[in-house]
Amino acid sequence: MRNNPFLSSRQLWTLYIGIGLIYILGTMVPLMQNDSAQHASMAMRMTLTGDYLNLFKGENAYLDKPHMHFWLSALAMEVFGVNHIAYRLPAIISLAIGAVATKKLFDVLYPQRHIGQVASLVFLCSQSIILSGHDVRTDAVLTGFVILSVYLFVQFLQRGKWYYGFVAGLSAAISFDAKGLMPVVIIGIAVLSYLTYSRKWSIFFSKRMIYIVSGFALGIAPVLYAYYSQFGAKGIEFILIGQSLGRLDGSDFGSTHSDPFFFFHALLWVFLPLSVPLYFAVYFRTAELVRSRFSMINSREVLTIGSFWGVMLLFSLSSFKLPHYLNGLLPLLSILVVAYLSEEKTKGILKFLKGIQIFVVIIALLLVLVLLLAFTGVVSWFLLILVALSFLLVAIGLRDSKGEAGKILWIALIGSVSLNMFLNSHFYPILTQYQGSYTLAQWVNRKEMSKDNIVMLEGSESWAFDFYTSRNTPRISPESLEAGQWVVLHESSLLNLKRSYKIIRAENDFRITRLSAKFINPQRRAEQLSKMIIVEIL
Known part of the structure; x- marks a missing residue:
């Protein structure tokens, strides 16, 4: 591994192994009702009947989420049998694609910092992403291909190679095929943020747009055909327009939360363990842009902060709000927070953030221990020893961390690994027995x-x-x-x-x-x- 400015090779390998174990343990947890088990049964129906064109929820035609998630899981079950590990396999692969794309995009936006792998670790340790690896719905496939598409779009704008544009459009199409227009909106906001700041608008008037359009059109064609086959023109209208408008105004799916700040406080748990540093990053990046009147500075990028404000404000207008709608934004937020922590001008606040991070991890681990003890009603010495070892691992690793930013990241990431190791190995397996x-x-x-x-x-x-x-x-x-x-x-x-x-x-x-x-x-x-x-x- 390349010499990392924040974490030693030993720390990085510890995190990679720990994260791998978390996701492996998650694949073994029985599926939760309703959505995860429902989607699995819908994919299983495709496997058992061989009918990959028509979507059914039980015995009723299903006009909601598109086909890609179900197709991928059904194909995995064709190969590995009908079981929950096979059902989750495409989600795990998609998250791995997302992690690689997060690292690659960080390295493109910040080529001199050499910490892209840390951004990918932050992404994989985000609480909502870990949850999406075992409570599998459409979000894991969506997330992986959203960040892949954004990365490829940036490469296309910088290098002009036709294949970057084609695969960027194809990746955006796969995200559309997983959940409709919502992920495409996230990609669009990210790309528009990049174009606005870099002043590369000429791409829209260039013949090269045909590569992007061709990739997107080719990618959505199978889903559009499947919708038309099952529902006729009504199906095409629904996936292109009705599904998104129905969630925005609540006409088709109802209203979940009227609170306009719902997504802003949902980030507190969705982006754990680094939600507090994220708020600081958003505040200071936004203030910096306002003070400079959005003037161009070579060392600055606004793709991530522009994506944050664009997505958060737009999604907040929706009548139908759920925390996992933010999953597609989390790779970009991972880049934003790591970039913020690595900047020279943040040094004055890093000690304060380190104290906050220590507090968050201690409270989280203790709460999980109390949760497990209260839930089972049995004092488990094994769990007590594991918690003690987790704190010891945090303390030992701090010696290898490089600077205050490295300590913040180590505390947060190893804390997330420990927390989810307990949840995936003890809490969820017991919980699903109910x-x-x-x-x-x-x-x-x-x-x-x-x-x-x-x-x-x-x-x-x-x-x-x-x-x-x-x-x-x-x-x-x-x-x-x-x-x-x-x-x-x-x-x-x-x-x-x-x-x-x-x-x-x-x-x-x-x-x-x-x-x-x-x-x-x-x-x-x-x-x-x-x-x-x-x-x-x-």
């Missing part, structure tokens, strides 16, 4: 029974049951039930049966993506649990 649809599927698999007679009551969607029984369980109305059928349903739906039945198996169930203090507390957990049930119709 998903009744998953444990019910495990019981069916252990019994090695025929699944042909098992149906699912309409309205009791159990995506994890579908996925872990490797079967698209038929949905059936209460009126169509027949004697001898085994029916999977939520206990709240028992009143809808209006038939004689016998309970065959019942499993505890909780919506684990919506944790509560009462559920975490073992003494009060029972009152928070419901049941997923298999009944036999008599």
Whole structure:
């Protein structure tokens, strides 16, 4: 490894190995309901039926997110079988692509600093990115190809080689194929920020635009064809216009958060462990630009800070807001915060930020320890030893760190590795055992029974049951039930049966993506649990 101005080779290898273990452990965690298990069952349907054109959610046509995420996961399951590791494999590969592109873009924007690999580590250690590696939805594929596209666009603008423009357009198309126009908007804002500051507007009036347009058109063609095949012109209109407008005004997807500052405070956890330094970077970069009246300075870039303000302000206008919408922006924020910490003029504030970072990591590790102890109700000496070793590792590594910025980064990154090692190895594996649809599927698999007679009551969607029984369980109305059928349903739906039945198996169930203090507390957990049930119709 090239001599790094912040971290020693030993520290870098420790972080790479630790991050690798985190993501490997994450691939082994059972899938969470609803979105991750739902998407996995949709991809599984493609694998089992061979129908890659039509998207279905259960037995209903699915007009929402486009096909790319499902195609990639279905192809992985074609090769490696229907299991959650295969389902997550394309997401992990996409995040690896994103990490490499983050490093490459940093090196292009700051060629004299030689710390691009640190920016890629910050990206991989961001809390929302780690979560996207095991609670897999469309965001990992989106994120990897957003930053790849931005990097290639910058290379195209600087070098003019046609293949940079073509692959930049193709990468933007793949991000579109994963989630629609939202990632393309992030790419557009980043590129416009770069063009505005570099004054390279002539590209829009150049014949070279044909390379970008050709790559993008070629990349979106399969998805447009699939939408047209399943939904006709309505499908094309939806993915090109309706999906984005529906989220912006809340007309199709409803409203989630009216708070205009939602994304600004969501960054506090989304970009952990370096969210506090990020706020400082945004403030000082913005103030510097305002003071200079946006005049051009050779050592300055505004791609990252322009992307921050453009994306944050635009997304804040939306009626439909979720924290993971920021994932596509996080590679650029990783570059922004590392560049800020590496600047000579920040030295005066680095000691203060180091104190903040030590506080954040200590509190985070202790909170996770308390969470695990409270959740299990058992004092684990193994976990106590791990926490002690984590603090020791932080202390030992500080000797190898180079300067205050290196200490801040080491504390933050090794703290993130330790924190998520506990979550992915202990907390999430235990937590997912409270998903009744998953444990019910495990019981069916252990019994090695025929699944042909098992149906699912309409309205009791159990995506994890579908996925872990490797079967698209038929949905059936209460009126169509027949004697001898085994029916999977939520206990709240028992009143809808209006038939004689016998309970065959019942499993505890909780919506684990919506944790509560009462559920975490073992003494009060029972009152928070419901049941997923298999009944036999008599």
